[in-house]
Amino acid sequence: MTKLEVHGTTPLDLEGDLASLPGDSARMAPHWAAPAETASLPVPPSLIHGVTVPPASARLLDAMSDYGD
Structure with a gap:
């Protein structure tokens, strides 16, 4: 049960x-x-080296349906 406190x-x-x-x-x-x-300052493209996704997250996203299909 939640105890509510009123101040x-x-x-x-x-x-x-x-x-x-x-x-x-x-x-x-x-x-x-x-x-x-x-x-926020823009990041120069030379500092952007891609995105690393953990394998478990990649499998989760791969298993998700796109737009309900």
Whole structure:
């Protein structure tokens, strides 16, 4: 069983609906910090040497159907 802990005075609405989402989001937003934006630099093609895929992953992907066929 899950133990829910409430740290505010706002009633906890476990069912929720679309109308409650803006308020829920506003209460959660202070808990998450956005990472600082970093500019990514292009990689010169001379540094790209291909991709290595482990054999188990290659077999898994090979066994997957393409687009549900």
